[in-house]
Amino acid sequence: MNRRRHATAAITVICALTVLASPALTLQAAAAPYPPLPPKKTLEQVREEIDTLYRQAAVATDAYNLAEEQTKEQSAELVEVARMIVAGREKIEDLKAKAGAAARAQYRNGGLPEGAQLVLTDDPQLFLDAAGRLRDGAKATTDLLGEMTRTQAQLDVYAKDAGANWTKLEAHRIKQAQAKKQINDKIAAAKKLESELAAEERERLRRLEEQERQRAQTTWLGTGVLAGLSATATPEAKKAIAFATAQIGKPYVWGAEGPDSFDCSGLTQSAWGAAGRPIPRTSQEQWRLLPRVDVKDMRPGDLIVYFKDASHIGMYIGNGSMVHAPRPGRDVTIAGAGSMEILGVVRPM
Numbered sequence: 001m002n003r004r005r006h007a008t009a010a011i012t013v014i015c016a017l018t019v020l021a022s023p024a025l026t027l028q029a030a031a032a033p034y035p036p037l038p039p040k041k042t043l044e045q046v047r048e049e050i051d052t053l054y055r056q057a058a059v060a061t062d063a064y065n066l067a068e069e070q071t072k073e074q075s076a077e078l079v080e081v082a083r084m085i086v087a088g089r090e091k092i093e094d095l096k097a098k099a100g101a102a103a104r105a106q107y108r109n110g111g112l113p114e115g116a117q118l119v120l121t122d123d124p125q126l127f128l129d130a131a132g133r134l135r136d137g138a139k140a141t142t143d144l145l146g147e148m149t150r151t152q153a154q155l156d157v158y159a160k161d162a163g164a165n166w167t168k169l170e171a172h173r174i175k176q177a178q179a180k181k182q183i184n185d186k187i188a189a190a191k192k193l194e195s196e197l198a199a200e201e202r203e204r205l206r207r208l209e210e211q212e213r214q215r216a217q218t219t220w221l222g223t224g225v226l227a228g229l230s231a232t233a234t235p236e237a238k239k240a241i242a243f244a245t246a247q248i249g250k251p252y253v254w255g256a257e258g259p260d261s262f263d264c265s266g267l268t269q270s271a272w273g274a275a276g277r278p279i280p281r282t283s284q285e286q287w288r289l290l291p292r293v294d295v296k297d298m299r300p301g302d303l304i305v306y307f308k309d310a311s312h313i314g315m316y317i318g319n320g321s322m323v324h325a326p327r328p329g330r331d332v333t334i335a336g337a338g339s340m341e342i343l344g345v346v347r348p349m
Helices: 002-021 023-030 043-108 114-120 124-195 199-221 235-246 264-274 283-289
Strands: 303-306 312-318 321-324 333-336 342-346
Touching: 043 124, 043 199, 043 264, 043 283, 199 333, 235 264, 235 312, 235 321, 264 283, 264 312, 264 321, 283 303, 283 312, 283 342
Parallel strands: none
Antiparallel strands: 303 312, 303 342, 312 321, 321 333
16 A cells, blocks of 8 residues: 555656656647737728729729620610511511412413413414513512522521620620629628728728828819819700719719619719710720810810729819719719829710
């Protein structure tokens, strides 16, 4: 019994000595390394990231809107081609009926061709009448066959057009779906970033956004650009401006053209449409297709295109201001015309 107690005590002492002899191992085990925490982003970095995401969403929105317009055009073309195919088939049936009537008429003549009947007649007047009918009949038959051939060739072309248009339609639909996913992904990422901020930080973020816009506007005005700008608007421009400013307070919704919400190019297109001037649907197409004017020649009603990728657009309303639909989460509003990077100016009229 004593020996067992002595043995137990000895083992305890040996274990204790082992631990004391290896302090480094003990400390290392106690202080196992953890991955360093990522540095917290500054509010300015968050603002820049959110701004980038929304601009990427705007580019995708332009791609979606363009694909949607092309889908509408392609669908209309398909309907028109289908109408022409139906009309062509009806024409073929009519020509076949005429050909059948001609064949039945020949059968009623005893199966003799008109040429044979002409040779057998002894009456000069009947000869002349028959010769005339023969000539007219031959021409009618030739014309009938030629028309049938042309109509069938047109039907073949229409069928090819229908196939090509269907292929394009499906391609535009795929582009739409891809753009829609990209838009939703970018907006969701931006909203997630913003939602992770405390209420106080979100308010500070808004102030940072406003300060950045004011800084850019002040810099732009500092160039003296307003000194030479015209304050006169055409009657059509006045109508467009009246429409656009009447939408102030309505929310930005990507792909929207009104009446309850708008995206940036939906607002400008609807405004100029209300003034009787149809313009392209997207900001990039408005920049590409509308006549350009120098900033120094800008006048109210002109459209200001922003950023190198033409991903945003607003309407100049005079006195250094413009009206626009900014981005998701914001409403149609008036802002400084120089509050963002200006690519150029276009004039619908």
